[in-house]
Amino acid sequence: MSLREIISGDRIFPINPAPESSVKIGRNASLSILQAHIKEQPTFLDYISGGAEIQLSVAIDFTASNGNPHDPRSLHYINGFRQNDYQRAISSVGKILESYDSDKLFPVYGFGGKFNGNLSHAHPLNNNYRNPEVTGVDDMDSTIRAIIKASLLPLSIVIVGVGNADFTNMKILDADNEPLVQKLSPYSEPVKMKRDIVQFVAMRDFELRSSHYLLPKAVLEEIPDQFMSYMELHGKTPRPPIRRTTAELEKNKNLRTVNRGDAEDLEFDEPPPEYSA
Structure with a gap:
């Protein structure tokens, strides 16, 4: 038939x-x-055309294993002529994701270092402690527990391994072959992550000239599937595509001019409403 x-x-x-x-x-x-x-299955682009956005948060490793930032051998060394590995990783991934974020404002955090004399695992690098968006964790069990809880949220975690350290634990967190399972409390039954939300890529695997293209591909290739798995898990369907005229596309509608006394500043319009079915 x-x-x-x-x-x-x-x-x-x-x-x-x-x-x-x-x-x-x-x-x-x-x-x-x-x-x-x-039943027609929606695609990742259906959600994007309906107004869904992707927000980027960056966490940078400041532990002592990275070396003294004033030493040219350090992974944090900045000389003004060549980007270090951290800068290259953030730049190559961020340039793609910023197109899906209307305000293009990206929280950047440092962990594992002393900031203003105090050890911190979630220090906002702009020193703005209001509304911190990530919580630092200091051991593998806490990380797994946090990822399992986060697997219900509209969140993807991208880990870029910088340097020649042992990344075995990062590959475990990636959970491509085996989902993460753990007791969330001593008295509860083991809980398995609802969906895969982690992608790990080792920077050292992309040292060729073509890494400019291959690194962001490897880092971001799982995000559409992770996005779709969240929408399917929560039964959310795409909104109708947003229609724009040519005039609207030529003008940046996210910005407006605001008079502040004798000066004029640009500020962003209100963000779009939360995504719902």
Whole structure:
């Protein structure tokens, strides 16, 4: 039978076994289709065209293993002529993701270092402690527990391994082959992550000239599937595409001029409403 026949009015099909089959079937045996419909699966681009945005937050490792930032051998060394590995990773990934974020404002945090004399695992690098967006964790169990809890949220975690350290634990967190499982409390049953939200890439695997293209591809290639898994988990369908005229596309509608006394400043319009079905 064909799909067209299944969804048509005639939904009773006689069953005719193959000549070589030994299965005994009644002379008038038939298959009746009681209900049939076609469900169109939305794509990642359907959500993007409906106004969904991707927000980027950056966390930078400041532990002592990176070396003294004043030493040219340090992974944090900045000389003004060549980007270090951290800068290259952030730049190559951020340039792609910024196109999906209307305000283009990216929180940047440091962890594992002393900031203003105090050790911190979640220090905003602009020194603005209001509304911190990430929470630092100091051991593997806490990280797994946080990822399992976050697997219900509209969140993707991208880990870029910089340097020649042992990244075994980062590959475990990636959970491509085996989902993370852990007890969220001593008295609870083991809980498995609802979906894969972590992608790990080692920077040292992309040292060729083509890494400018291959690194962001490897880092970001799982985000569409992770986005879709969240929408499917929560039963959210795409909104209708946003229609724009040519004049609207030529003008940046996210910015407006605001008079502040004798000066004029640009500020962003209100962000779009939260995504809902």
